[in-house]
Amino acid sequence: MLIVMNHNATQADVDAITRIVAEMGFRAEPIPGSERTAIGVLGNHGYVDDTHILELPGVQRVLHVSKPYKLVSRDFHPEDTIVDVAGVKVGKGCRPVVVGGPCAIESEEQIIKTALFVKNTGADMLRGGAFKPRTGPHTFQGLREEGLKLLALAGKESGLPIVTEVMSPDNVGLVAEYADLLQVGARNMQNFDLLREVGRIRKPVLLKRGMSATVEEFLAAAEYILAEGNDQVILCERGIRTFETATRNTLDLSIVPLIKELSHLPIMVDPSHATGKRSLVAPMAKAALVSGADGVLVEVHPEPEKALSDGPQSLTFPGFEKMMNEISKLTVFLQSC
Ligand code: PEP
Numbered sequence: 001m002l003i004v005m006n007h008n009a010t011q012a013d014v015d016a017i018t019r020i021v022a023e024m025g026f027r028a029e030p031i032p033g034s035e036r037t038a039i040g041v042l043g044n045h046g047y048v049d050d051t052h053i054l055e056l057p058g059v060q061r062v063l064h065v066s067k068p069y070k071l072v073s074r075d076f077h078p079e080d081t082i083v084d085v086a087g088v089k090v091g092k093g094c095r096p097v098v099v100g101g102p103c104a105i106e107s108e109e110q111i112i113k114t115a116l117f118v119k120n121t122g123a124d125m126l127r128g129g130a131f132k133p134r135t136g137p138h139t140f141q142g143l144r145e146e147g148l149k150l151l152a153l154a155g156k157e158s159g160l161p162i163v164t165e166v167m168s169p170d171n172v173g174l175v176a177e178y179a180d181l182l183q184v185g186a187r188n189m190q191n192f193d194l195l196r197e198v199g200r201i202r203k204p205v206l207l208k209r210g211m212s213a214t215v216e217e218f219l220a221a222a223e224y225i226l227a228e229g230n231d232q233v234i235l236c237e238r239g240i241r242t243f244e245t246a247t248r249n250t251l252d253l254s255i256v257p258l259i260k261e262l263s264h265l266p267i268m269v270d271p272s273h274a275t276g277k278r279s280l281v282a283p284m285a286k287a288a289l290v291s292g293a294d295g296v297l298v299e300v301h302p303e304p305e306k307a308l309s310d311g312p313q314s315l316t317f318p319g320f321e322k323m324m325n326e327i328s329k330l331t332v333f334l335q336s337c
């Protein structure tokens, strides 16, 4: 439930409602806006009788939210959230960001070379997996903590904030020691213990859409993170499973403007995992930015043919540079925060 206050409601009106909601056994969360304050009511299961609330001073109307998410919704929080990743701002009104890097950190040489290259071609952040969620157990699983150390070194050498995946609740503390932005991967979008754990840290989180997740499930997953107190969440569309097998997944670009209607959180797009095919990555990165995405996440490798994971979708260095040149010409790319 959301209690929308009149624009001339006083702080005393807001405080009184907060107290009354608490007496009803729920949690009240005032959300100040530029025009008016709204008060989110949390902790109710099902419909709450609003007759008493509607009569209180300062109340304009009451909205009953039947969706499984509230904190992430625009109804609760009309202003766009800007996520700050070690000084790089992501969200509405900011220049869209480009996150580049290999699927997995493989060696010091590989990650440093890539970091310096993506930095010099204009990327804003460096990505690289140290804990890899692979389909089968006999493939490369990542360098784990050693990989985190190499990624941190590459981040330092290039001056780029670093993004890396955390797969288990037990490793959140460890990954947070190194990463500037913690990624929760598609396969873990509904790992609720992991979502709660990243909700308790004070570092931003990149939440990828599960490969079979509906928009409602995606937002409900983000709600777990916000419900623990961390509102620094960037959503990421990375393609969903459909009947189509010509591409690795089907990139659902309509989710970008849809999420902007439903939520205040920024959304990025990963055209690499969405398509699985190098030649499709740059066109879909550009399409994502034109559709309003707040950034793109792109895999790039110095020698994709030797990559230990996701070589076929990784851009070469010249391919990445070409994509960067092309997207720098898009007008959306000229905004600043
Ligand atoms: C990744 O970004 O390396 C990754 C594994 O992505 P996803 O979770 O989207 O498959």
Ligand code: MN
Pocket: 103, 104, 273, 299, 309, 310
């Ligand atoms: Mn990958």
